[in-house]
Amino acid sequence: MSAYDVLIIGGGPGGYVAAIRAAQLGLKTAVVEREHLGGICLNWGCIPTKALLRSADVYRLAKDGARYGVTTGEPGFDAARIVARSREAAGRLNAGVGFLLKKNKIDVIWGEATLPAKGEVKVGAPTKPPVAPQLPAPKNTLGEGVYQAKHIIVATGARPRALPGLEPDGRLVWTYFEALKPERFPKSLLVVGAGAIGVEFASFFRTFGVEVTLVEALPQILAAEDAEIAAFARKSFEKQGIVIKTATTVSSLEKKADSVVVTLKAADGAGEALEVERVLSAAGVVANIEKLGLETLGVVIEKGVIKTDGVGRTNIEGVYAIGDVAGGPMLAHKAEHEGVVCVEAIAGLNPHPLDKSLMPGCTYCHPQVASVGLTEEKAKAAGYDIRIGRFPYLGNGKAIALGEPEGLVKTIFDRKTGRLLGAHLVGAEATELIQGFVIAMNLETTEEELIHTVFPHPTLSETMHESVLDAFGRVIHV
Template sequence: MTTQYDIIVIGGGPGGYVAAIRAAQLGLKTAVVEREHLGGICLNWGCIPTKALLRSAEIYHYMSHAKDYGLVAEKIGFDAAAIVQRSRGVSGRLNGGIGMLMKKNKIDVIWGEASIAKPGEVVVSEPKKPAVQPQTPPPKGTLGAGTYQAKHIIVATGARPRALPGIEPDGKLIWTYFEAMKPEAMPKSILVMGSGAIGIEFASFYRTMGAEVTVVEVLPQILPVEDAEIAAHARKRFEKQGIKILTGAKVTKVAKGANSITATIDDGKATQEITAERLISAVGVVGNIENLGLEKLGVKIDRGTVVTDGSGRTNVPGIYAIGDVAGPPMLAHKAEHEGVICVETIKGLHTHPMDKLKIPGCTYCHPQIASVGLTEAKAKEQGIEVRIGRFPFVGNGKAIALGEPEGLVKTIFDKKTGQLLGAHLVGAEVTELIQGFVIAMNLETTEEELIHAVFPHPTLSETMHESVLDAYGRVIHI
């Protein structure tokens, strides 16, 4: 196999492997360097396995509420080991699929840890054993340690959990998402530090499985990136489920016991202590920028991530960055699209820089949350005069038939032009609905097109239509 390539991608996660496939489609000789597992954190320890866990929790929830649907279910229980095994099996199946895609597209996989010696040259060493997650054996036919050349080098090394001083994860009592995803037994109580998507998803999972859950958030609002109205709606639902939420508060100290932690929490007015079997640290992630040779080469770094121009280019010719390592939003679908833009830019195709306002965000708790574009507060901060539409799920026939009448769709329009600026949803299956608004925003749709579109009945998607109608005084079913 050759050691000379058009493109070498460092990192085989969603951004990296998609960039490699697009490069191969465009006729570029391509290799991917990976040190742990193809598919990256998303496929192996993030997006996919957490959704498998949450699906088990969802089924358990419905079984526990069978009476609400005229059904009888007795002696309901769960097998924690089997739930984890199913989740790991889903990841394993997809991990193998990525290897097959590499082979199908004639992309070389180089197993090891990469550093950039100079523009155009990547040195790969034997992979070190990861500190937390197990290492996947290298696929058959992979290359190993050595020096490789490429005209273009794409850094797609992802991110890792952020650790707060004095509250560092230990793998036993203080967990990151790695440990939270594979508990040996379901803890009876959990303290979740951070209320972003990761924290809230685990809070939702463990509460559904019966744990006492407390969420601590330093900011005044849970789900800080979401529209305040949607976050408030979600908070009420979480608290109704029994999740205790402390906002405007922070964990200042953690004392460890034999099989529990006691956290000191300060809300600026008083302190309190909460004891739980486990603490999940979900206070964000930091880019994997170390030991790549980036700073030595003069690649610009800002707040722990690589600075790019919107098309993946760094300030050093021939070196690019995509995905989490290139900054927020740290989402797999952002990384994938960014990878395509980067490769097509390298090939010389006409591309558009990434528009981060059109990247949807989804949180797969119960209820689900999904959003795209500006929040109401952000739109008003920009001095935009807006029209706001709202429609509750209780006015939707399909939602009531599903037994999911609690939810809300909120749409934000520019009052002068009718441009759709943002959409924010909370409720059943909204992570599947949001793409309709994403497409509308990409097509620069105004309220007129959305109002005249015919939505099928009975579907949850009708709530989207009614929210638009409400923004213009035409709502029907409330």
């Protein structure tokens, strides 16, 4: 029986980052993993999807080359190579996580973990995950056995949600695992769920000529985003040829030899039959809390996730939870920061609790969408008297030079104090620009400081400055 200061169940972004921070603080640390170091994010989510979307961007620009004065003939694409490049990126980072753990002298225990008693983790042979393909164990890993730890952090992540009647079969009905590595691109695709995952895949497949229909049960796509930004994005997607049906659900599904017939039901009760080659279920994720023994220890579960305080503590001393398994927002960067905060609390450093209101969200479709803080609707609902600034990419020199004039930056301020309450972007490189507003909000920056900040020219970041100026009646370039 081996003993550790900290033992982490799950080697995804939250788990491996927490492990590295624990090792930095001099704590003897181990990570238990059953599937793949780096978790869903590095292997089947954040990274490989961005590699696919990069290929889509290159193809889109190649097709549009004549507008830039570049002629190379009619561009084509190799679906197999696009997928292979995506898998190569994931594999490189998976190996990188293994190297980082080894460098920091963190033990990797390969297998399936349960919590039979307080301070104890039992590791059995890894079972095949229900959805995700399993990678082989890295070299020099520990295996089955019982391990003791003073502090146990659960970081087991989440898996695709299976809707009743829309259960994935890996061939006709996909999850994002199958969508990441199709043998060929289908001629037509129904995407169920217009959150970040659904919108990104809709954008990717549409770029390569797939007839895409995007269905969302709620009245707005990208429901977590500001309504004005979501409406802007929707209009852009529809111009690209994506058919979008909101306030619509899938009421039935019939599988044929190589296609699927679905019946769509609108909010007014109207039905519509649609035949597509493939269906992608992108209706969110559910936390992996089963078969861990949490109930035996008495760990409180609420709404399908582990209940924690601001630094990852559960109601049971010595048991913690971070990342998707501890609730939303289910984002890799949230899990990473949560892991650091949790470990620093264990080490007695008294870190600031995680502030989810300052957590940025990014969607890597075309055009990109990014945000932080309160939407206009939520700011009003919270009772704020607000000022709103808007600035279109069309008024920005860099956006014009790039040939990317379609975009909007929206900022929301407290009229009384000048505090920045929220920032919302749609357009080129929005996911890179948002960090400027995130830093500003973390520093409790006011409008005066933002107005007097000099933004470099020519850059897309000038749209951010102009949006702030617009909120206070000082916009220059519109």
